[in-house]
Amino acid sequence: MELVVQRLRQAFRSGRSRPLRFRLQQLEALRRMVREREKDILAAIAADLCKSELNAFSHEVITILAEVDFMLENLPEWVTAKPVKKNLLTMLDEVYVQPEPLGVVLIIGAWNYPFVLTMQPLLGAIAAGNAAIVKPSELSENTAKILAKLLPQYLDQDLYAVINGGVEETTELLKHRFDHILYTGNTAVGKIVMEAAAKHLTPVTLELGGKSPCYIDKDCDLDIACRRITWGKYLNCGQTCIAPDYILCEASLQNQIVQKMKETLKEFYGENTKESPDYERIINLRHFKRIQSLLEGQKIAFGGDTDETTRYVAPTVLIDVDPASRVMQEEIFGPILPIVPVKNVDEAINFINEREKPLALYIFSHNNKLIRRVIEETSSGGVTGNDVIMHFTLNSLPFGGVDWILLKNYPG
Numbered sequence: 001m002e003l004v005v006q007r008l009r010q011a012f013r014s015g016r017s018r019p020l021r022f023r024l025q026q027l028e029a030l031r032r033m034v035r036e037r038e039k040d041i042l043a044a045i046a047a048d049l050c051k052s053e054l055n056a057f058s059h060e061v062i063t064i065l066a067e068v069d070f071m072l073e074n075l076p077e078w079v080t081a082k083p084v085k086k087n088l089l090t091m092l093d094e095v096y097v098q099p100e101p102l103g104v105v106l107i108i109g110a111w112n113y114p115f116v117l118t119m120q121p122l123l124g125a126i127a128a129g130n131a132a133i134v135k136p137s138e139l140s141e142n143t144a145k146i147l148a149k150l151l152p153q154y155l156d157q158d159l160y161a162v163i164n165g166g167v168e169e170t171t172e173l174l175k176h177r178f179d180h181i182l183y184t185g186n187t188a189v190g191k192i193v194m195e196a197a198a199k200h201l202t203p204v205t206l207e208l209g210g211k212s213p214c215y216i217d218k219d220c221d222l223d224i225a226c227r228r229i230t231w232g233k234y235l236n237c238g239q240t241c242i243a244p245d246y247i248l249c250e251a252s253l254q255n256q257i258v259q260k261m262k263e264t265l266k267e268f269y270g271e272n273t274k275e276s277p278d279y280e281r282i283i284n285l286r287h288f289k290r291i292q293s294l295l296e297g298q299k300i301a302f303g304g305d306t307d308e309t310t311r312y313v314a315p316t317v318l319i320d321v322d323p324a325s326r327v328m329q330e331e332i333f334g335p336i337l338p339i340v341p342v343k344n345v346d347e348a349i350n351f352i353n354e355r356e357k358p359l360a361l362y363i364f365s366h367n368n369k370l371i372r373r374v375i376e377e378t379s380s381g382g383v384t385g386n387d388v389i390m391h392f393t394l395n396s397l398p399f400g401g402v403d404w405i406l407l408k409n410y411p412g
Contacts, residue, residue, distance in 0.1 A: 011158035101129030103179030110184035114140035214244040217365035225364040226260035232388030237280040238335035251341035291334035
């Protein structure tokens with residue numbers, strides 16, 4: 001590993017990665033890789049998460065292709081020095097801000113969207129003129145293997161490397177000094193990454209998820225709300241960092257929400273969700289058992305079925321959930337949706353503010369003043385009104401959290 005880090009640092013110091021032309025060539029090479037090896041990439045994602053070809057393409061591949069196109073179009077402007085305002089002492093001087101690469105970047109990928117969440121930071125690192133070591137998640141082993149196979153075939157091997165392995169390999173990597181570290185995953189590992197980075201004063205980008213609330217006002221289009229929440233929650237079997245984690249609503253809405261979501265699920269996945277090609281599986285047995293244990297002692301409105309042999313957990317809704325219960329103490333990251341009754345929007349706002357600041361917040365209401373009030377009186381990484389997840393699709397918006405959820409915004 002030390003030899004790999006040294007090789008990349010030596011190549012970076014040679015200046016090869018700095019010219020705009022080189023960066024554009026590497027980005028174009030990645031686009032060519034995705035297009036030429038699309039079938040292999042989709043097969044790897046399917047093997048890891050039981051994801052259909054259509055879902056794998058729409059959830060991951062198309063995002064990367066769009067990101068590359070966006071960077072190729074804008075990179076010449078991004079790398080250009082930006083003149084800044086002068087003062088009386090510098091009126092005759094040339095004053096500007098020049099973007100420059102940091103050096104050697106370490107990217108520790110995630111398993112829930114193993115292709116896009118590893119490739120996105122890599123695209124950013126290349127566009128910024130850095131060298132990069134990519135460490136894919138060992139939990140999505142098939143995607144990790146295909147990345148280790150393909151990336152060296154298309155990218156400059158002296159500047160970009162892939163290292164596969166588990167905890168031991170990641171721990172060894174973190175002993176080395178990098179110029180930036182990007183990690184996507186859980187809070188416990190995030191703390192380990194940050195502690196290791198602190199020894200070298202290395203800046204970090206940590207995307208650690210959290211519990212994203214969804215408030216449903218009684219004055220809303222409940223059909224649309226339930227349809228969009230159902231899509232966002234059970235997308236990728238609930239294994240999405242900005243999925244709605246729980247619902248806050250008045251108690252009188254619970255039964256209506258349950259019924260409408262139940263009907264929507266049948267439309268999305270058919271009578272038997274387990275047989276649907278569009279419904280994924282939990283990544284591994286450890287996470288399956290963790291999610292299964294969250295059902296204990298809960299009032300299940302529908303769902304709750306599990307199958308350990310296939311790591312299947314049915315789309316599930318819980319009602320009358322006690323805020324002190326375990327399912328409300330940790331990010332669920334699975335297809336379980338608790339409904340916590342509140343008296344009104346005041347109580348909902350207090351509920352949100354008494355907890356860690358969420359990565360995302362969703363509000364469904366016809367009342368724009370209410371939506372504005374919730375936005376103004378809470379703090380979160382991003383907010384979407386009358387929909388879920390959509391803010392993530394905009395390149396014009398930064399994606400990030402507050403405090404411990406995300407220490408720096410990315411992509412961009």
